[in-house]
Structures are given as structure tokens and as C-alpha cells.
Amino acid sequence: METKLPKLVRISIIGLGNVGRGVAEVIRRKQEEIKRKYGIYLKIVGVADLPGAVVDENGLSEDAIRKFKSRETTEDMTTLDMIKDVEHEIVVETTPTNVENGEPGLTHIITALESDRHVVTSNKGPLALQYGMLMDLAAKKGKELKFEASVGGAMPIISLINDNLAGNGIISIKGILNGTCNYILTRMREEKLPYKHVLKEAQERGIAETDPSNDVAGRDTAVKLVILANSIFDRNVSYKDVEVSGITGITSEALKLADGAGYVIKLIGEVDGGSSGECLKVAPRLVPKDDPLNVGGTLNVATIKTDLAGDITVIGKGAGPIEAASAVLSDIIGIYM
Amino acid sequence: METKLPKLVRISIIGLGNVGRGVAEVIRRKQEEIKRKYGIYLKIVGVADLPGAVVDENGLSEDAIRKFKSRETTEDMTTLDMIKDVEHEIVVETTPTNVENGEPGLTHIITALESDRHVVTSNKGPLALQYGMLMDLAAKKGKELKFEASVGGAMPIISLINDNLAGNGIISIKGILNGTCNYILTRMREEKLPYKHVLKEAQERGIAETDPSNDVAGRDTAVKLVILANSIFDRNVSYKDVEVSGITGITSEALKLADGAGYVIKLIGEVDGGSSGECLKVAPRLVPKDDPLNVGGTLNVATIKTDLAGDITVIGKGAGPIEAASAVLSDIIGIYM
Secondary structure, three states: OOOOOOEEEEEEEEOOOHHHHHHHHHHHHHHHHHHHHHOEEEEEEEEEEOOEEEEOOOOOOHHHHHHHHOOOOOOOEOHHHHHHHOOOOEEEEOOOOOOOOOOOHHHHHHHHHHOOOEEEEOOHHHHHHHHHHHHHHHHHHOOOEEOHHHOOOOOOOHHHHHHHOOOOOEEEEEEEOOHHHHHHHHHHHHHOOOHHHHHHHHHHOOOOOOOOHHHHOOHHHHHHHHHHHHHHOOOOOOHHHOEEOOOOOOOHHHHHHHHHOOEEEEEEEEEEOOOOOOOEEEEEEEEEOOOOOOOOOOEEEEEEEEOOOOEEEEEEEOOOHHHHHHHHHHHHHHHOO | OOOOOOEEEEEEEEOOOHHHHHHHHHHHHHHHHHHHHHOEEEEEEEEEEOOEEEEOOOOOOHHHHHHHHOOOOOOOEOHHHHHHHOOOOEEEEOOOOOOOOOOOHHHHHHHHHHOOOEEEEOOHHHHHHHHHHHHHHHHHHOOOEEOHHHOOOOOOOHHHHHHHOOOOOEEEEEEEOOHHHHHHHHHHHHHOOOHHHHHHHHHHOOOOOOOOHHHHOOHHHHHHHHHHHHHHOOOOOOHHHOEEOOOOOOOHHHHHHHHHOOEEEEEEEEEEOOOOOOOEEEEEEEEEOOOOOOOOOOEEEEEEEEOOOOEEEEEEEOOOHHHHHHHHHHHHHHHOO
16 A cells, blocks of 8 residues: 655744634644645644744644743744744735735735745735735745635635636626624614614624724725735726725614515625626625525625626635634645645 | 647547537637636547447537537447547546436446546436445546536535635535425425426426426435535445435425424435434425525525534525536536646
8 A cells, every 4th residue: 555655834824813823723623634634744833923933843832832922932033034934835824904005914925925935814905905916926936825714714715716616707706795794784684773782782792893993884895805806807906996885874774674675785895807897896785685695694605606607606604713714724735735 | 928838638528418518518618718727728529429429639510519419410439439449538428317327427437437538527327326436446547537517516515625625524514406396495485386386387497307206306416415425425325325305295385384483495405424413314394594505496505514614505506508517617627727
């Protein structure tokens, strides 16, 4: 019987927030299974957070990562030095999205690609601002830049289109890409409660942030649309090109009226190839109750209109550390499949 | 600038029913686009139907395929001789499903793999009966055997799980895998009409076959479940292992009762890894109205329960020649990606 040594894949994780720690946990949990199934052995050789990075070429333990995160241990080097100088194959970039200038993620990703490392990221900022430049750089270096986790969390959409629907022309994508807004509109409709009341409830349950404006004003959805526009439709747009309205003006009365007519109201992002309508828009929209886009709670959903397969709809959890980590992990495995 | 010659991929299509002709049409329609996007040039060098095969190493024209289908031209050779002797890379097998002995598809697929050709098929019979043997043969020959079109038509499920959800443990799959049954139950509920009336309507509209028993008795769903059980869960089951009941006993009254309680009735196929429950079952089930599985018309849907990504649901057209051809085309491209 043939025995093949598993391929060693060394990984650094930048950003130890929910997603970064989720990735560390998922790699630990799945290490043996992935070795067996895909013949690759994932080893975390460095993690970085605000103070800098800790590294261990033999692999960082759960305990070492936890201690560094809680500042019980200090950094070994700067984050950029780790990216450049520690030998590894993949940089996982999970710092928070910044749509002003994309930093610090943008510099991390550029440095990683220039150091000949693949990049897997959940960070929307660099992709929304500098998609073309980053993809060109990745192509020039012969490295992969993957970002499934940046749109729709665990809900597969980028790879679904690129792999499963290969050969199809993609006409448009339309969906709910923000779980917080979906939760608020779902609860307002079901409980007939006003916006402010439900927002407060969502904040108490940790579904909405203390400053919810990024979600409820539609900005988070807009950034995800830009990533889809550039990556799926080859458009060259940025965040400022999106026509955005949010859900803060939606009243219980509007939801009730819609309900009587057989509709729900959802915050819908829509993008197409731009050849005819140039659609790139986030707005509250009436959705027929029996439309696949009518999903409740914090779920995300997208309907992909194609020229051969017709409409394909995918539904999944848009947020959550393990869910986002699942998308990161699939991207990592995808590099070696 | 680097110019790379596209890779020539020669294809034979066996079976000139709806799916086979759909594949021919889709390849013709997409030939240039696929060459540009994926660097492969697809050429149909042979087609086979009941009388045998016609071949042309320069590529068969639309007209040549049509004339052979309508018996205006005669065969050049037998189907098996074409598979064995005509130089080509991929055999697309689209003959009708036969769950008694898998023929003639089974012999076509075995012959193709033994002749060192990849196989892409929409034919459920050979997979439901001889999955393990066929995959072993493909592995031994270092060839691919792909079958996305056999389950759910254009709705991606096999590749969705294998590629997009790589790294996830799959706990169970539950869904509507037969569009005819979904259409009948949807119309019975919406129009409050009895089963027989709606079945007749479906037959008139070409949605149900003259002998509908394969669909309405749940057998078609059962065969698809067997393919999922063997390919996704590594089980070793066959058609006879499925617990099956169909929809012929469902009354308008039952649908009305369910409706009042907030449910719809759907024919659900369910399969899991078999470690605990050994679930492999087709039966009419109550589905909450707000469940993602509640889709209407002829749509197919599947909810995939995973250990990391949570529940992922995918919805799409389960039937239709171009839709099935879309799945075949994605499989073909997938071999070279």
C-alpha cells in the first residue's frame, strides 16, 4: 500500500478577534481529519494581535495563543516581520474591516503576497477598496488570495459561483447579506414591535453592535456587494459607487401593510454585470412571502441568476466565529485541492 | 504577452434524449467562452443513441447530431466501439436511469473508465447500484467519475459539499429531490384540489410522466438518496435499503390541516452518516412554513447539516435539459480546474 507523507502547510493568523480565534480552534479541532482526508497537515506557526506576533515553528499550542491574547506573554516580533521572515505558506488575515483606507489589513495582505505567501481573509476593507490591485499582485506572484468568509460568512457564494456553477454566465446576484438587519426586520414583523425596541433587544442579545450604524445603514451590505461586483462580475467599483439606503426608516406599519399584501420587507443588496442596468444597490425591498429570499432570523441568503442553471439560491449563517472559520478553512483546503 | 494554446478536450455524448441534446447545445453555445475563461476547447467527436454511434474527429456539427437523432443518417459504429476506439478524453453518459440492473449505462461507464476516459454522467442507475465498484475502477485508472447532474439537476449539492464545505463534517442531508412531487403537493395546497386532478394537470403540462409512479411513489427520490449516502457519507447502501413512501395517499384535507397548524407537507428524502440513526428514508413530512425547505413549484431544495458551517440550504431547478446540462458542463470544467 502506498503511504504518502502529508504536506506540511504552515499558517499564521493575524487578528485574534472572534474570527481569528475561531480559525485557530477549527484548525486544532480538524487537524487530524484534514490530514487524513486531504493529505495536508495544518500547523499554526504564528499569531498576531495588536501588540505584535508570537511565533513557534513547532506549532503554537491553544494555551500559548490564549496567553498571548490575554497579554500574559509578550510579542516575539512585529506583525510585518512575522509575515516576512517566519517561514510559512498561508497568512490568514482577520483584522477588523476598515472601509476608510483598508488598514491594517491592506498592508498585511500586500506584505504577505510580496513575501510569496497565499492569503485567506475575512477582512472586507482591502477587497472593497483595492480588489484589482490585490488580485494583480497575487497573479504576478503566483499566489492565491481567497476571501469566501468576507461575504456571507459560512454561506458559500464566491466558490459556489466559481466552481459549482463553472460554465454558467452569471446575470445577477440578489440577497440578504447582513444578519443583524434580517434579525431586526424579522422580529419587527413577527412581534409587531417598533424598530427601536427590537434594535435594543438585538444589542442585548449580542446580535447588533453598540454602534449599529454600520449594519442598519446598509454599509456592511454595500461593502459585500462591492466584493461580489469586482470578483464575480469583473467590475471595477468601490464602496462609494453603491446606492445605499438602510432600515432605520422602516416602521411596523409598513411591515404590516406589506404582510397584508403577501410580502415581507428585507434589506436587499443587488448587483449585476453592469452591461445593461449597472445595478449596485442596497435598499429595503418588498419580497413575496413564498420567494426563496424570504428567510428569517439572522440568516443570510443569495439568489444567483444564471444563464444555464436558472436561479440558484443558497442560505446559511452569515456570522459567527466558527461559521466564518469554516469558510476560511474551506479556502485553505481549496488551495491544495 | 504569453499566449497559451487551449487544451483540446474531446467528448462523446451517449444518449440523445433531453439531457444529451442539452449537453450538445450547451457545449456549442459556450465553446468560445469556455476556451477564453478556462483554456479548454471542448469538441464533440462522437454521439451515440439506440442504433449506435456517429463520429467525426473534426467535431460533429449541430446538423449532423440532429440528422442522426432523427435517423436521417446511419451509425458509423457501435456505441461500445466508439467508447473504446475513438480517441477522446471524456464520455458523457446520459442514457435513462434503470434501477433494475443499471444498463445500458453501467456497461458504458465501465467501458469508458477501462478505456482511460473520464466519465461525467446524469444517469442514476449505475451509481445507485454499483457506486463502490465504479469509484474503485475510476481510482485504479486515475480517471474521474463525476455525477452532479444525477442529484438535483442544476442545484449544486455534490460539489457544494466536496468543495465549498471542505473541512466540514457532514451530519445529514434533508431535502426535496423530486420536482414533480413538489409541483403536485404545491398545487394541491394552493388550489385545494385533489391529488388525481393535479396529477392530470401535471401530466398535461409535461411535468409528470404518463406513468408517474417512479416519481410519486418516491422511487426517484430514493435513488438520489442512495447516491448521496454512498458518495457523501461513504455508506455502502443500495436502492433496496431505502425506506420509501410516496405522495399518492396525501389528501387535500391533510394539506389543509397542516396549513392551519403552520405547516406544509413535502416529500422529503433524508440521509445521514449512519453512525447513530442510520437514516435513509423517503416520506411525506410536515415542514414548518418558515423553514428554508418550504419551496414551491417544481423547485428542488436540500439542507445540509454540518459541524462547522451550521445548516446550509441550496435551492434550484431539479430538472430541465439545459439545467442538467449545466451540471454536466460544470463537472467537465471541474476535471481541468
